[in-house]
Amino acid sequence: MSTATQTIEQLASREYKYGFVTDVEQDSAPRGLNEDVIQLISAKKQEPTWLLDWRLKAYRTWLTMKEPTWGNVKYGPIDYQRIIYYSAPRKRPAVASLDEVDPEIRRTFEKLGIPLEEQKLLSGVAVDAVFDSVSVATTFKEKLAELGIIFCSFSEAVQNHPELVRQYLGTVVPYSDNFFATLNSAVFSDGSFAYIPKGVRCPMELSTYFRINARETGQFERTLIVAEEGSYVSYLEGCTAPMRDENQLHAAVVELVALDNATIKYSTVQNWYPGDREGKGGIYNFVTKRGKCLGASSKITWTQVETGSAITWKYPGCVLMGDNSVGEFYSVATTNNWQQADTGTKMIHLGKNTKSTIVSKGISAGHGQNTYRGLVKIAKGARGARNYSQCDSLLIGDQCGAHTFPYLEIKNSTARVEHEASTSKIGEDQIFYCRQRGLSTEDAVNMIVSGFCKEVFRQLPMEFAVEARKLLSVSLEGSVG
Amino acid sequence: MLKVTNLHAAVGGHEILRGINLSIDAGEVHAIMGPNGSGKSTLARALAGHPEYQVSEGEALFEGENLFAMDPESRARAGVFMAFQYPVEIPGVHNAYFLKAALNAVRAHRGQEELDAVEFMALVHDRMKQLGIDESLLNRPVNEGFSGGEKKRNEIFQMAVLEPRLAILDETDSGLDIDALKIVAHGVNAMRRPDRAFLLVTHYQRLLNYVVPDVVHVLADGRIVRSGGKELALELEERGYGWLEAGASVGS
Numbered sequence: 182m183s184t185a186t187q188t189i190e191q192l193a194s195r196e197y198k199y200g201f202v203t204d205v206e207q208d209s210a211p212r213g214l215n216e217d218v219i220q221l222i223s224a225k226k227q228e229p230t231w232l233l234d235w236r237l238k239a240y241r242t243w244l245t246m247k248e249p250t251w252g253n254v255k256y257g258p259i260d261y262q263r264i265i266y267y268s269a270p271r272k273r274p275a276v277a278s279l280d281e282v283d284p285e286i287r288r289t290f291e292k293l294g295i296p297l298e299e300q301k302l303l304s305g306v307a308v309d310a311v312f313d314s315v316s317v318a319t320t321f322k323e324k325l326a327e328l329g330i331i332f333c334s335f336s337e338a339v340q341n342h343p344e345l346v347r348q349y350l351g352t353v354v355p356y357s358d359n360f361f362a363t364l365n366s367a368v369f370s371d372g373s374f375a376y377i378p379k380g381v382r383c384p385m386e387l388s389t390y391f392r393i394n395a396r397e398t399g400q401f402e403r404t405l406i407v408a409e410e411g412s413y414v415s416y417l418e419g420c421t422a423p424m425r426d427e428n429q430l431h432a433a434v435v436e437l438v439a440l441d442n443a444t445i446k447y448s449t450v451q452n453w454y455p456g457d458r459e460g461k462g463g464i465y466n467f468v469t470k471r472g473k474c475l476g477a478s479s480k481i482t483w484t485q486v487e488t489g490s491a492i493t494w495k496y497p498g499c500v501l502m503g504d505n506s507v508g509e510f511y512s513v514a515t516t517n518n519w520q521q522a523d524t525g526t527k528m529i530h531l532g533k534n535t536k537s538t539i540v541s542k543g544i545s546a547g548h549g550q551n552t553y554r555g556l557v558k559i560a561k562g563a564r565g566a567r568n569y570s571q572c573d574s575l576l577i578g579d580q581c582g583a584h585t586f587p588y589l590e591i592k593n594s595t596a597r598v599e600h601e602a603s604t605s606k607i608g609e610d611q612i613f614y615c616r617q618r619g620l621s622t623e624d625a626v627n628m629i630v631s632g633f634c635k636e637v638f639r640q641l642p643m644e645f646a647v648e649a650r651k652l653l654s655v656s657l658e659g660s661v662g
Numbered sequence: 663m664l665k666v667t668n669l670h671a672a673v674g675g676h677e678i679l680r681g682i683n684l685s686i687d688a689g690e691v692h693a694i695m696g697p698n699g700s701g702k703s704t705l706a707r708a709l710a711g712h713p714e715y716q717v718s719e720g721e722a723l724f725e726g727e728n729l730f731a732m733d734p735e736s737r738a739r740a741g742v743f744m745a746f747q748y749p750v751e752i753p754g755v756h757n758a759y760f761l762k763a764a765l766n767a768v769r770a771h772r773g774q775e776e777l778d779a780v781e782f783m784a785l786v787h788d789r790m791k792q793l794g795i796d797e798s799l800l801n802r803p804v805n806e807g808f809s810g811g812e813k814k815r816n817e818i819f820q821m822a823v824l825e826p827r828l829a830i831l832d833e834t835d836s837g838l839d840i841d842a843l844k845i846v847a848h849g850v851n852a853m854r855r856p857d858r859a860f861l862l863v864t865h866y867q868r869l870l871n872y873v874v875p876d877v878v879h880v881l882a883d884g885r886i887v888r889s890g891g892k893e894l895a896l897e898l899e900e901r902g903y904g905w906l907e908a909g910a911s912v913g914s
Binding site: 608609610611613614615616617618619620621622624628629631632633634635636 | 710711712713714733734735737738739743744746749750751752753754755760761763764765767768771803820824
């Protein structure tokens, strides 16, 4: 065992692979938050007055709100006046051609293994790259435009499609929704916007890579996806973040709207810096993601693989308004070392014969604490609603924790709700069995963990599933010795 | 091929093996028999490197290499295979995927190229046919929901794919019906080769009706109290272990 332990310790002490800082001239707002800063953000983005007003309303509401404390996570107080709420690369490149993108930024993307030109040529993935709050490159736009699909940065959407943004912004996550979403509504810097017209099946996976780069700059992304009647879109979101000593706040909002017979698949691989082995540093990830199945027989699927962040607080949910609409949530959350995750979903059944499925896989290692928190709500009018929930926890070692908080609110007697839960431990016997067949301890753990997560990985697009498996093994390095 | 000298081993601080001496040449089949608690399985697991079994004294040379200085995966890659008495379930991991990873780890150690999916499947189908094992086994998660017999057959199947130099079967025959027992025996017989050795740990003589051993050892109270040819197994079947155990305690 001792050799294996040493190998694993070496692996664990390896530095966070994506921890590097790109030197790009920054254009930042002063530290702290007040109405002037919000005016500045809005002015920098040349926003219409209605949007500035919306931001200010959010800000004034936020001032009256208290940071929530019900989550099963512990962290020191966040000083919101120390945060820089806006920063952008000064040389704002033209989006028309990749050649015009700042070479420094492109090198960063290459280090991350996402050379845009290659993706453009080979993978058929259109990438809207968000780099420090401003989009620097957008590909495949023309091809998508032929189909009437709009896929651009949020700021561009505000300029070019203000009527769409105005129609849907805040309709799923209102500006007063919760402390972090309200903060985001006041200060969001950029994000992505996608609009799929009636009857169009988006021919490629849409994807965005987020990356925190500027020192002490909170990230406040805002994403809005609207799928018109009978349309289909699959959206991928993946992130890595460079190493930091100070904690960084990340409070994103994602809103999805699916009209009659529309389908939205939203997949996330989250790998923000988790902090070091002593629990120092790491990203605080407080995210509000919600989809509205507005139309009949519409469907929204959330799939998330959460391996990073010091603290994860997110509950991607579905509001099932349309009759026969379907909501799904597939999640893998891992916590190693001192990471804490409080994550789950909310399925709100309003329409008739609405269906939801929840599959949650929590993996805890080291001193990690992993909480599943999920709400299934069946409203009075939701006749024939059905929910199936499955929450499994896997423990590695004996100092970590797994917690499950399922909430059920059922107001209609025709509802059928099932909940299954299990907790298991990776056994010494399982590891020995693999080693006796020639596999290293590390490979054995990876194999056992991917087997455990299989139902969720199956929901991810192929190339993402491969990446997710890799991330999982990196995030669990050093967990068995 | 394997030379064990004065092996002492303990589980949870409790000494089980008290000086085992054993020598197995390439091409031979040795059977280890003995009553419950005599240390048969401890011997198998100590040789395979199970972390709960501590070797306190003695050595085991495998092809001249000190086995106890190697971690379990290195022993496996060097060609030591153990068929488990209680094969472990690994939910969600396909048998084929698991076996391919294992085979490629072994092949990498031998300096052979990794097999791709097509080559691997060809090999696997060949072995399944040879052993008369149902192909549905491949697409099921490792041992999950397998019957006792299926688990043991799966062990033999893995052995056939991994092609070890030394195969240790830890009571693989226990709890099997006669058909499953024949499949296990057939697997061992089909794999006998001049450069491969087998160590069969068994409580009952019946496996030895189908696999004829070169040497039979009787273990009692952590020591080998008698070694002989295949006729020794028959004698045990007739007389039980009592007469040998009595001898062992007198000797100690």
